[in-house]
Amino acid sequence: MERGKIVSGCEAEKHHPSCPCLACKHPRECNNCKTPLTVQHEIPKCIAREILEIPPREMGKDTTAVSIPCHNQEDKKVPFILAIMRQLKRREGMIPTREDVLTIRRMGMFRG
Numbered sequence: 001m002e003r004g005k006i007v008s009g010c011e012a013e014k015h016h017p018s019c020p021c022l023a024c025k026h027p028r029e030c031n032n033c034k035t036p037l038t039v040q041h042e043i044p045k046c047i048a049r050e051i052l053e054i055p056p057r058e059m060g061k062d063t064t065a066v067s068i069p070c071h072n073q074e075d076k077k078v079p080f081i082l083a084i085m086r087q088l089k090r091r092e093g094m095i096p097t098r099e100d101v102l103t104i105r106r107m108g109m110f111r112g
Helices: 027-032 044-052 068-074 076-092 098-106
Strands: 036-042 063-068
Touching: 044 076, 063 068, 076 098
Parallel strands: none
Antiparallel strands: 036 063
């Protein structure tokens, strides 16, 4: 999905208070909405690329369409977790698995 392409409204698990879809009075008419949505990757692209070394063609799997405020809230701590993973990889030789990263997502540790 491209940035700004409308799908069916924000699919975030937890909405940010300024998510425009919360205030929408026409949730079933999203095709007429001008609210830009962005792609939320289940495994953040920077972690997929740098830590897990997932090929670019596989990074597009497991995505949802979310509003920009919800995306910012859901991935607020990704840079901090990426820095920790870089250190562990560099110093300890520890590389998390795909399942480790998905567990971190489910636990809400990327969320701000």
